[in-house]
Amino acid sequence: MKGRIVAILMLSFGCVTLGYAQTDMSLPTGVRKLMSAYPDFVKGYADGKVRFSDGSEMTYDDGEEKSYEERMNRADLEDMFSISYDTAVWTPSYLYDPGRARCESFFRKMYGNSSSEVQSHLVRVDWFGQKISFASVNGAADSLKAVVAELSQLPQSYRKYLSGASTFYWRKVRGMDRLSAHSFGIAIDINVKYSDFWLWSNPGKSEKDQIVYKNRIPREIVEIFERHGFISGTRWYHYDTMHFEFRPELLVE
Numbered sequence: 001m002k003g004r005i006v007a008i009l010m011l012s013f014g015c016v017t018l019g020y021a022q023t024d025m026s027l028p029t030g031v032r033k034l035m036s037a038y039p040d041f042v043k044g045y046a047d048g049k050v051r052f053s054d055g056s057e058m059t060y061d062d063g064e065e066k067s068y069e070e071r072m073n074r075a076d077l078e079d080m081f082s083i084s085y086d087t088a089v090w091t092p093s094y095l096y097d098p099g100r101a102r103c104e105s106f107f108r109k110m111y112g113n114s115s116s117e118v119q120s121h122l123v124r125v126d127w128f129g130q131k132i133s134f135a136s137v138n139g140a141a142d143s144l145k146a147v148v149a150e151l152s153q154l155p156q157s158y159r160k161y162l163s164g165a166s167t168f169y170w171r172k173v174r175g176m177d178r179l180s181a182h183s184f185g186i187a188i189d190i191n192v193k194y195s196d197f198w199l200w201s202n203p204g205k206s207e208k209d210q211i212v213y214k215n216r217i218p219r220e221i222v223e224i225f226e227r228h229g230f231i232s233g234t235r236w237y238h239y240d241t242m243h244f245e246f247r248p249e250l251l252v253e
């Protein structure tokens with residue numbers, strides 16, 4: 001009985017906090033960033049849980065101390081912010097992979113829980129003469145269009161990096177057992193020919209091994225994507241320099 005009263009009290013207290021969540025500076029930083037980046041979905045926070053527009057909830061921090069690999073394989077929402085995405089860092093240090101950890105259930109919830117569900121939200125975007133598919137959800141496709149407009153201003157010599165892009169594909173991360181951001185229609189790979197991927201240069205290495213950083217994609221391209229809410233695989237120790245991913249929560253203040 002006593003437990004039940006406590007539970008009821010906690011529940012009503014939770015509702016009170018929820019009403020003030022939008023302006024409460026005591027919210028975890030990551031929650032504030034999620035609310036600002038995904039206003040259509042993330043509506044509030046109470047009792048350690050993020051509240052969605054459909055009334056469902058998701059634990060923000062599971063409280064577990066995770067190793068690098070555990071964080072990559074089963075990130076909660078809080079783990080996505082464990083390494084801050086610093087646009088001043090150009091050559092990443094050991095295991096510096098900002099945004100590479102994704103809370104899969106969060107992305108499934110917003111973009112679709114299956115290949116066909118994700119596909120129902122895809123729209124066509126003009127990519128330098130190529131038609132590519134991208135998620136309309138959260139303004140991702142519109143942000144990609146803004147990227148195209150800005151990339152078009154670069155000298156013609158940059159075009160070779162951009163041609164032959166690929167986007168949606170419901171698949172696991174290369175060499176790993178977790179879903180790639182391409183599965184949600186929020187990632188684009190630019191020209192593979194001028195790109196580098198850590199596993200291609202270091203076959204057989206594990207994620208904990210030391211590798212040598214490599215990148216040929218010009219910084220101007222990277223910075224244009226970032227201005228529109230995309231993170232870049234050029235920033236990662238586990239470099240994937242063709243890869244750009246719509247993750248506005250990592251770029252908002």
Ligand SMILES: [Zn+2]
Nearest residue numbers: 187188189243
């Ligand atoms: Zn990619």
